[in-house]
Amino acid sequence: MTMNKKTIEDIDVSGKRVLVRCDFNVPLDADGNITDENRIVGAMPTIKYLVDKGAKVILCSHMGKPKGEPKKEFSLAPVAKRLSEKLGKEVVFAADDNVVGENARKAVAEMKDGDVVLLENTRFRAEETKNVETFSKELASLADIFVNDAFGTAHRAHCSTVGVASYLPAVCGYLIQKEIKFLGNAVNNPVRPLVAILGGSKVSSKISVIENLLDKVDTLIIGGGMAYTFMAAKGYEVGDSLLEADYIDYAKEMMAKAGSKLLLPIDTVVAREFSNDAESKIVGEGQIEKGWEGLDIGPKTVELFSDAIRKAKTVVWNGPMGVFEMPNFAKGTNAIAKVLAEIDATTVIGGGDSVAAVNQAGLGDKMTHISTGGGASLEFLEGKELPGIAALQDK
Ligand code: ADP
Ligand code: MG
Numbered sequence: 001m002t003m004n005k006k007t008i009e010d011i012d013v014s015g016k017r018v019l020v021r022c023d024f025n026v027p028l029d030a031d032g033n034i035t036d037e038n039r040i041v042g043a044m045p046t047i048k049y050l051v052d053k054g055a056k057v058i059l060c061s062h063m064g065k066p067k068g069e070p071k072k073e074f075s076l077a078p079v080a081k082r083l084s085e086k087l088g089k090e091v092v093f094a095a096d097d098n099v100v101g102e103n104a105r106k107a108v109a110e111m112k113d114g115d116v117v118l119l120e121n122t123r124f125r126a127e128e129t130k131n132v133e134t135f136s137k138e139l140a141s142l143a144d145i146f147v148n149d150a151f152g153t154a155h156r157a158h159c160s161t162v163g164v165a166s167y168l169p170a171v172c173g174y175l176i177q178k179e180i181k182f183l184g185n186a187v188n189n190p191v192r193p194l195v196a197i198l199g200g201s202k203v204s205s206k207i208s209v210i211e212n213l214l215d216k217v218d219t220l221i222i223g224g225g226m227a228y229t230f231m232a233a234k235g236y237e238v239g240d241s242l243l244e245a246d247y248i249d250y251a252k253e254m255m256a257k258a259g260s261k262l263l264l265p266i267d268t269v270v271a272r273e274f275s276n277d278a279e280s281k282i283v284g285e286g287q288i289e290k291g292w293e294g295l296d297i298g299p300k301t302v303e304l305f306s307d308a309i310r311k312a313k314t315v316v317w318n319g320p321m322g323v324f325e326m327p328n329f330a331k332g333t334n335a336i337a338k339v340l341a342e343i344d345a346t347t348v349i350g351g352g353d354s355v356a357a358v359n360q361a362g363l364g365d366k367m368t369h370i371s372t373g374g375g376a377s378l379e380f381l382e383g384k385e386l387p388g389i390a391a392l393q394d395k
Pocket of ligand 1: 199200201202205224225226242294295296318319320321322323324325350351352353354355374
């Protein structure tokens with residue numbers, strides 16, 4: 001997918017009521033304080049642009065899983081407060097259990113150009129996740145234009161991401177524009193060589209990604225827990241490592257198809273048990289014994305992978321190389337992150353845990369692009385068209 005969707009810069013927003021679907025799905029602590037405001041920060045460029053252009057900016061988002069009912073602990077009120085502070089102007093919170101109820105209508109009716117209103121959690125309405133017309137129409141009735149900037153939910157066809165786009169001119173905001181540009185170009189129009197690094201726990205959850213990327217990449221690197229199924233496909237013992245026996249044949253097929261494009265680990269850090277303090281050692285290819293499980297790639301593998309990555313002009317990374325949550329088994333993941341940080345190439349990180357790993361290594365700001373949507377970026381790498389993007393107007 002290349003960038004053929006209209007953006008906020010392609011339409012006249014001045015004086016218009018613009019409904020913006022943001023991703024304000026931020027984590028809260030027990031006292032309702034926002035513990036990570038990255039998603040609010042990510043939404044700012046679009047909001048600021050619209051405010052500066054004199055639009056009437058109506059923001060909406062889901063947060064958590066209130067299961068279609070108003071629940072106080074899932075209220076977006078804390079987001080309105082934080083947004084006001086960041087924007088340096090009041091964001092009126094339309095506290096409305098129905099999301100589009102009397103409060104919301106009144107708040108919108110009173111807006112002047114450049115004002116900002118935030119609606120209540122869209123998932124307070126049961127219709128939202130079922131993409132039911134009634135709620136989509138209610139949302140649309142508040143505005144003249146719809147802007148989708150919630151990449152994190154662009155893979156879901158909900159009222160506030162897809163339904164509403166049937167009733168209003170619909171374009172994307174800066175965040176979605178950026179995601180399409182980096183993820184889309186990296187996969188579909190890359191500066192070559194293109195190297196994809198896949199890892200994480202399961203082959204089964206990444207099959208479509210492997211299939212889509214295999215055709216497109218110059219080199220495919222597979223590490224992490226999913227590598228053991230490939231090792232088993234080579235006929236090796238994998239001990240107590242993660243293994244999806246049902247996917248061994250699939251792994252064989254992929255290996256045959258990929259030929260020399262595919263790089264697999266040539267050594268492994270194995271441990272006695274799944275714990276940071278477990279007894280551990282490094283073993284060579286095919287040397288994992290019973291009673292041991294692989295929890296990280298070994299130093300020779302780091303070298304092998306790094307050499308391939310250093311030749312790349314574009315790198316896409318999804319899935320950690322080991323159990324990065326445990327410091328003793330984060331070394332492989334950290335070493336790969338370091339190579340990505342050093343090279344002169346476009347580096348794109350997608351996937352919730354991969355992003356967490358890169359940030360944990362303190363290298364987030366050294367990457368070209370860190371995707372803001374875990375599930376959405378995965379579907380993008382699978383080559384799927386995301387409904388929340390498909391619903392927007394073409395250029
Ligand atoms: P992402 O969220 O980036 O798409 P995944 O969810 O597919 O990544 O996988 C991340 C998880 O994989 C992490 O929790 C990590 O601990 C786990 N993992 C990686 N390597 C191994 C391994 N060798 N054994 C067990 N789990 C692993
Ligand atoms: Mg994950």
